[in-house]
Amino acid sequence: MNPAQSTARRKPATPPPPVSVFPFNSGSLLSVSDLTLEGVGRVLTRATELEQMSPLRRGSILAKRRLALLFYESSTRTRTSFELAAKALGADTTLVSSLSSSIEKGESLKDTGLTLRALGAEGIILRHPSSGAAWLLEASTRLPVINAGDGMHEHPTQALLDLRTLVMHLRPGLREVNDQTLAGVTVSIVGDVLHSRVARSNMLLLPRLGARVLLCGPKELLPDMATSSGPGIEIERDFETALRASTAVMMLRIQAERLAGLKLDLNDYKGKYQLTGQLLATHAPKALVLHPGPIIRGMEITAGVADGPQSMILEQVMHGVAIRMAVVERALTSAGRPAAQEPKKGDLA
Amino acid sequence: MTAIAILGGHLMDPSAGVDAKKDLLLKDGRVAEIAGPGKLKGAAGAEKLDASGLIVAPGLIDMHVHLREPGQEYKETIATGTAAAAAGGFTAVAAMPNTTPVNDSPELTRWMQAPERGAAVRVFPIAAATRGSKGEAINDYAALRAAGAVAVSDDGHPILKDNVMREALTAAARGGLCVIQHAEDTRLSQGASMNLGAVSFKLGLRGMPSEAESSIVERDIRLVAELRDLHPHLHVAHLSTAAALTAVRQARRNGLRVTCEVAPHHFLMTDEHVGLYDTHARMNPPLRATADREAVIEGILDGVVDAIATDHAPHAMHEKEVEFEYAPNGIIGLETALGLSMRWLHGEWKMPLGRVLSLLSAQPAALLGLKGRGTLAAGSFADVVVFDPRAEWVYRAMEGKSKAKNTPFEGWTMQGRVRWTICEGRIAYAAAM
Numbered sequence: 001m002n003p004a005q006s007t008a009r010r011k012p013a014t015p016p017p018p019v020s021v022f023p024f025n026s027g028s029l030l031s032v033s034d035l036t037l038e039g040v041g042r043v044l045t046r047a048t049e050l051e052q053m054s055p056l057r058r059g060s061i062l063a064k065r066r067l068a069l070l071f072y073e074s075s076t077r078t079r080t081s082f083e084l085a086a087k088a089l090g091a092d093t094t095l096v097s098s099l100s101s102s103i104e105k106g107e108s109l110k111d112t113g114l115t116l117r118a119l120g121a122e123g124i125i126l127r128h129p130s131s132g133a134a135w136l137l138e139a140s141t142r143l144p145v146i147n148a149g150d151g152m153h154e155h156p157t158q159a160l161l162d163l164r165t166l167v168m169h170l171r172p173g174l175r176e177v178n179d180q181t182l183a184g185v186t187v188s189i190v191g192d193v194l195h196s197r198v199a200r201s202n203m204l205l206l207p208r209l210g211a212r213v214l215l216c217g218p219k220e221l222l223p224d225m226a227t228s229s230g231p232g233i234e235i236e237r238d239f240e241t242a243l244r245a246s247t248a249v250m251m252l253r254i255q256a257e258r259l260a261g262l263k264l265d266l267n268d269y270k271g272k273y274q275l276t277g278q279l280l281a282t283h284a285p286k287a288l289v290l291h292p293g294p295i296i297r298g299m300e301i302t303a304g305v306a307d308g309p310q311s312m313i314l315e316q317v318m319h320g321v322a323i324r325m326a327v328v329e330r331a332l333t334s335a336g337r338p339a340a341q342e343p344k345k346g347d348l349a
Numbered sequence: 350m351t352a353i354a355i356l357g358g359h360l361m362d363p364s365a366g367v368d369a370k371k372d373l374l375l376k377d378g379r380v381a382e383i384a385g386p387g388k389l390k391g392a393a394g395a396e397k398l399d400a401s402g403l404i405v406a407p408g409l410i411d412m413h414v415h416l417r418e419p420g421q422e423y424k425e426t427i428a429t430g431t432a433a434a435a436a437g438g439f440t441a442v443a444a445m446p447n448t449t450p451v452n453d454s455p456e457l458t459r460w461m462q463a464p465e466r467g468a469a470v471r472v473f474p475i476a477a478a479t480r481g482s483k484g485e486a487i488n489d490y491a492a493l494r495a496a497g498a499v500a501v502s503d504d505g506h507p508i509l510k511d512n513v514m515r516e517a518l519t520a521a522a523r524g525g526l527c528v529i530q531h532a533e534d535t536r537l538s539q540g541a542s543m544n545l546g547a548v549s550f551k552l553g554l555r556g557m558p559s560e561a562e563s564s565i566v567e568r569d570i571r572l573v574a575e576l577r578d579l580h581p582h583l584h585v586a587h588l589s590t591a592a593a594l595t596a597v598r599q600a601r602r603n604g605l606r607v608t609c610e611v612a613p614h615h616f617l618m619t620d621e622h623v624g625l626y627d628t629h630a631r632m633n634p635p636l637r638a639t640a641d642r643e644a645v646i647e648g649i650l651d652g653v654v655d656a657i658a659t660d661h662a663p664h665a666m667h668e669k670e671v672e673f674e675y676a677p678n679g680i681i682g683l684e685t686a687l688g689l690s691m692r693w694l695h696g697e698w699k700m701p702l703g704r705v706l707s708l709l710s711a712q713p714a715a716l717l718g719l720k721g722r723g724t725l726a727a728g729s730f731a732d733v734v735v736f737d738p739r740a741e742w743v744y745r746a747m748e749g750k751s752k753a754k755n756t757p758f759e760g761w762t763m764q765g766r767v768r769w770t771i772c773e774g775r776i777a778y779a780a781a782m
Contacts (some may be wrong), residue, residue, distance in 0.1 A: 013697050015617050015761070018624040086354050130672035131553035132626030140670070151674070153553030200553060228547040260540050329394070 004342070022135055027123065027144030027331040030134045032156045032205040039337070040205070044164055046335060047322040056086070058325075063090035065332050068121035070112065070137075071148075072098040072128040077293050077317055078148050078158070082125050088199035093122075109133060117141050123331045126150070131197075137143055144331035152195045152258060154198040158292050159201035161323040163209070165316050169288055182211035188242040189215050191252035191273055191300050193222040195259070198292040200229065201254060203266040207232025216242040217273060220262055221254075239273050241284035248312075250290040251275050251300045270299065277304040288312050352376040353771065354392040358400025358735060362407055363703035364711035364724045373405060375731035377773040383727055400735050406706050408440025408470075408732030411683060412713040413504070413529075413586055413610060413658035416442070416472070419457070420449025424427035425663035427750045428467035430683070433751035434568045435778035437684040438767040440732035441471040442661075443717060445504040446482065453488050462497050464593045470772045473499040473717065478517045478528060479713055484508050490524035491746050499717040502529035503531075505633075507565055508534065509604070512691055514571050520583040527582035527608075527716065532565035532593065533557070534636065544635040545621040552623065554673065557566050557635055557717060563592035570600045570607055577605070584716060585609035585658050589634040591644030598653045609648075610658040613682060613689045614757065616646050622757060628669040628676035629757040632662065649708070650700060652772035656713040659686045663753030683757050688763025693737060696764050702738065730775040740766035 004084070023030055035043065039346040051060055052151045071079055079095070086093045096116065098104065103112060109128070116124055123144040126134050131151030138145040149155040167174055170185060187206055193199045193215050203213045207230060212238045215226055229231045243249060275289065289301075289310045297303045306313060329335050353375040360371035360383070372389045374382035382391055416430040426443075434442050444461060446452035452461065458474045466472070476498035480486040481506070490501060501521055507530060508514045514530075521528045538557040541547050545556025566585055573583045588594060588609040600607040614632065619639050623630045630636055637645075643746040648654045662679025671677050690709060694700040714723025721729040744763050771780040 015693070017621050018627065018630075020625055079565075108667070108671060128672070130674045132673045135625045136670075136672055151553050177418060197553060200551070225547045225550050229551045242624050 021082070022138065024138055025144045026337055028138050028146070029156050029331065030138060030145060030147045031154050032159050032201045034156070037177065037179060037208055040160070040163070040208075043160055043323065043326045043330065044167065044177060045175075046326040046329065047164060050089070050325040050329065058088055059090040059116050061089045061329060062086070062332055065091045065122055065327065066120050067091050067123050067125065067332070068116045068336050069093055069095045069125045070116065072103065072133070073096065073149070075127055075148070076126055077320060078127060081320040082146075082148060082324050082328070083319070085321050086328050088268065088321070088325055089329055090327065098317040109137055111267075113143070115135045117143055122342040146331055147260065147328060149197050151197065153197050153199070155197040155292075157202050157320070157324055157327055158198045158348055159205040159317040160327070161316055162250065162290055162292070163205060164319045164323055165290060166288065168319070169312070170247065177209055179208060180210045182206060182209040185211045185247045186245045187213055188210050188236070188246040188249045189213060189252065190239065190249060190275070191217050191243065192254045193217050193226055193252065195221070195255040196252050203233050204230050214242050214245060218269065220264060223284050240279065240283050243279060243287070246287045248282050248288040248290060249275065249284060249343045250292070252292070253294060253296055253300055266299070273300065275301045275305050277302060277308065278312060280305055290316060293317065352381070352391070352395035353398060353731070353774065353776070354389055354395040355398045355405050355733065355735060357386060358403045359403035359678045360405045360725065361703055361706055362419075362725045363634055363707040364407075365726045368703060371405070371765060373725065373733070375733065375774045376770065378730050378731050380725050380731055383725070384708055398735065398769060400768070402737065403735050404702070404738045405725075405733060405735050406722050407710045408734050408770065408772060409687060409709045410713040410719065410723060411439050411659050411661065411686065412443040412446055412656055412717055414442045414683065415447065415663065415679070416444045418448065418466070418664060419460070427461065427472060428469070428597045429750065429752040430661065431472060432778075433471040433681070433683040433749060435469040435770045435772065436750045436767065438687045438733065438736060438770055439470055439683060440770060440772040440777065441473060441719065442683070443473045443475050443499055445475055445502060446477040447505040447744060448573060451477050451482045453480055453482065454762070455492045457496050458493055458496040459510035469777045470770070473497070473719065475500045475502050475504070475529060477501065478503045478508060479513060482506050484510060484513055487513070487520050490520045490526055494526055496522050498526070500527045500529050500584070500720065502531065502586065504529065504531045507531050507533045507535065510570065511568065513719065514569060515576065518576055518583065519579060522576065522579040522581035524759060527584045529584045529586050530565065531586050532562045532569070532736045534565050537561040537566040539563070542631060543623055544622060544637050548623060548639050548747055552626065553712065559590040559592055559637065562588075562590045562594060562634055566593040566596045570596055570605065573600065573605050574603070580606060582606045582608070582664050587615065587634055587658065587716075588654070589611050589615045589645065590641045591765050593654060594644050594648045598648070599682050600654065608655040609653070610656040610713070611645050611654045612660045613686055617689060617693060618642070618757065619699055622706060626673040628671070628673055628758065629680060629755055631673060631676050631678055632660070632680055633678035646698065649694065650698065652707070655716055657686060657708045658713065659683055663751055664755045666754060669755050679755070680736075681746070681751050681753050683743055683755065684751065685758045685761070685763065687736065687765050687767065688742070688744065689758065689761070691706060691765035692763055707735040725773070731771060733771040734740055734767060735769040735771075736765050736767045738765050740764070742766050
């Protein structure tokens with residue numbers, strides 16, 4: 001009742017925040033935050049090594065090891081590149097998709113995971129429309145789980161392949177990454193940030209290497225609180241201003257499937273945020289243009305830009321295979337993990 | 350029924366102004382005698398309970414629980430839910446009507462209170478405010494009250510339409526009941542599975558803005574003000590936001606009968622406790638931002654909050670072992686409310702013990718108009734909790750009496766351990782010693 005009394009009251013002690021128990025399995029890659037900066041470096045280095053290795057030698061690394069691809073959402077790039085990556089290392093893969101399995105009959109994610117484990121899967125690559133699904137699957141199975149996109153949350157291998165694309169062009173010949181690797185680099189992420197797992201993983205990863213992340217988009221698709229996700233993230237609502245500051249610009253697709261009743265004037269959106277050849281030539285003639293795909297030509301990006309010389313879109317896809325080889329190898333072997341954590345070594349020497 | 354003499358304890362009966370060593374004699378379901386230590390006249394032949402070093406207080410009253418019966422007995426039943434209540438020190442619970450079918454009839458209201466349900470403590474049904482809780486047609490409040498309903502609510506569903514809420518408040522005022530509102534503008538919370546804020550953005554989950562709660566509270570208060578001459582009583586269930594608390598505070602200053610309850614999880618946790626998609630931290634209203642939590646604590650300490658209520662919401666294990674967005678809302682709370690309130694409100698935040706107990710007993714009794722409960726004055730119901738205020742213990746849901754185990758408080762240290770719970774003169778719970 002007495003305000004003087006209440007201000008005099010000591011700031012109350014409060015219960016401790018929860019301590020994360022994840023990941024249960026050191027081979028898992030649920031979030032880009034699961035990797036230390038060193039770990040990020042190991043994945044990049046190993047991606048290159050595996051890419052350059054002879055197919056025969058590479059194919060023996062995970063010979064006959066079993067990986068399940070569990071896909072609750074459609075996917076072209078991610079699914080195919082994970083599959084090619086796993087097969088390149090010699091692993092057997094099996095694809096379980098929600099539309100041709102008992103998932104249709106109502107089997108839960110937990111039970112599906114346990115079933116795959118019982119069938120001998122040694123790791124699961126999961127794509128799921130619900131944020132956090134990979135955490136649930138990992139907690140349920142304790143297998144190495146690779147998050148291949150969970151709802152609007154994260155897509156760590158996409159961020160890693162985007163990073164590889166950036167490093168290859170901006171820091172050619174680089175051997176090690178550290179917190180200054182991308183110092184001075186500004187990456188704009190443009191469009192439907194709210195619904196984008198690619199944006200979330202990138203905005204968590206790139207600033208750790210020194211990059212500045214500029215988020216650009218209308219308020220409906222980019223709430224102000226996005227900047228509180230981590231350090232090094234800023235908002236620039238004006239596309240041209242963002243472009244002028246950009247070393248690289250990452251365009252995002254409007255995720256019609258996740259708009260959930262949100263009304264958006266697409267013509268107005270195109271007018272403000274579509275990346276055209278003219279805008280690019282005027283404001284960012286040297287910027288790298290990235291897009292995680294699928295691209296909708298004529299919506300967020302014009303055909304001319306998508307096919308143009310600054311476009312990294314197909315190169316990103318290519319880097320996806322290399323990155324995913326490294327991530328899959330890390331999941332099932334000690335490679336790419338801190339030595340202290342994994343006593344057995346040498347199978348890759 | 351044997352008489353029970355509770356001897357050597359410290360009687361805390363805030364509404365009677367008692368805070369002293371007293372012996373208590375319970376007879377025929379009532380408090381028969383209160384006397385200084387060793388001075389009871391009628392204790393001969395009574396079963397004697399040694400309460401030395403323990404607090405003897407009016408049985409706790411939880412004005413917001415979900416017992417799931419009828420219809421969802423796999424989650425909880427009236428018998429298991431009230432057994433959990435007794436273990437938590439509660440001698441009465443008010444059961445929300447979102448059962449299957451919805452409790453919107455005098456028949457079902459009576460059915461829930463029938464001895465065949467095997468309740469360990471008193472169950473006071475809260476009947477649906479509208480037919481089927483659909484927010485359209487008002488029920489017959491007089492008939493529901495005659496059947497034993499102590500309030501009306503569409504809990505789980507807000508009454509959104511102004512005219513329906515106005516009608517509910519009017520009818521409830523005439524029938525002497527309060528309207529308990531689950532304040533959530535569902536037009537603002539579509540698809541939301543947690544609080545809207547930095548955490549929901551980071552986790553990629555759709556968020557519920559605090560305005561979804563406060564805008565309905567503000568609307569309801571406007572209606573109560575319009576109907577001022579009828580003196581309607583609006584009670585805000587599980588209040589969770591600073592803005593809603595401000596609205597309630599202002600309404601009270603304006604002399605309106607607007608009350609509210611807060612659940613322990615809302616004064617102890619924030620949306621950060623969702624962690625990495627812990628479905629045990631999913632409830633509605635959701636865990637809020639730090640500023641909301643601090644405002645709620647302030648409201649409890651300065652008296653704007655009228656009651657601590659658990660919103661005990663049992664779910665089966667498999668229902669919570671799913672993707673966060675698919676998980677049902679709610680956590681159990683009957684067996685942790687006293688331990689958490691003692692530990693944090695009293696222990697850490699120095700709220701006097703009598704006030705903590707009042708929030709858990711005398712005040713909810715008054716809100717629901719439960720005569721002779723929430724006090725141990727001679728002649729009142731023999732609803733008593735005897736507990737050790739200093740005992741610290743670690744909560745393990747598996748050891749609990751509730752059928753459900755969905756709690757975010759697993760492994761938390763509690764303070765204050767229930768020794769006996771006595772409901773209308775019967776021992777409803779005795780701790781294993």
